[in-house]
Amino acid sequence: MSHMAYACLMAVDREHVLRSAAALLARKSTSTMDEVAKAAGISRATLHRLFAGRDALVRALEGLGIEECEAALTAARLGEDTAPEAVRRLVRELEPAAGLLAFLYTENQLFEGEQLYEGWARIDAGIAALFRRGQQSGEFRIDLTPAWLTEALYGLMASAAWAVSEGRAAPKDFTHMVVELLLGGALRREES
Template sequence: MATDRDQLLQSAADFLGRRPNATLDEIAAAVGVSRATLHRYFAGKPALMAALDELAIAEMRAAIDSARLQEESAADALRRLVSACRPVAPYLCLLYSQSQELDADESMQGWAETDAAITALFERGQRAGEFRPDLSAAWLTEALYSLVAGAGWVIQVGRVAERDFDHMITELLLNGARS
């Protein structure tokens, strides 16, 4: 049974990742609390989604910090970042599918620091000749988010193995789909 706020958020994210249109009653039942308990933490589904967005932002910031984006080559830093993003994948997957539940302006502000750090990594790689200069760093940043969310989804539904997370994303980003 989920009892503290972070446990509730993690359990809710896991359940909503599989059932994004669930009601608060269904979410409460799935995480093992009463609707009143869930409501005590989150006034409604929009508040729950905003809290999940905040948690995803905090976890992405931690991933960026642990990836040491300024060390070694940009490609090596990207590999570390992808690996550090694995725990955030379920949240990104959920947030992509439920973005209509969020205040877009507030969410964008929250993600601005994370976006800037990842965009700077791609720009550094482009200046060093490691990454393609014909694709904007902003696009590469969004592609990274999309690939992390997509990998989270296909792992969650059992279409690929979790152990392939890092390889799938880094290989596609660094080498494309060509053989």
């Protein structure tokens, strides 16, 4: 087996294991390394060969979350169209990563060692900039700070991901639930 083939195989496996771990930990954040391994269909030994330890695994998951968020930000083209439309695209792009995001969002111990803090800061800044743009254009209200709107976006996505995984909501409604509540709120609009 050549070096290239070896590297490629490893990358594929790491990716697959990471996805499985994300799906499992999103449901049960206290899952054991053994459970993570079984969920990925590999042995605990191999899991430890791929990730030095639990910390490394969580860190890798955080890295994956950052990657997916940045990809979503890019794909959503937050600078184009009206701000509400951009928010809708953002949520739609973020939806596949919602479970992972929910896990990372509640894993408050992540910020003890703040290596990857920059990554999240850039993402937060990008989302907050979108809300700020909407405020400056007069589309969004100005009595709620961009920071809080960003936080609320995370919180609603986590709640929606949780509701879907618990069967309390249909997966197809995810984007609608989050976007409509985040943008329009519960109040009925006057037909204008």
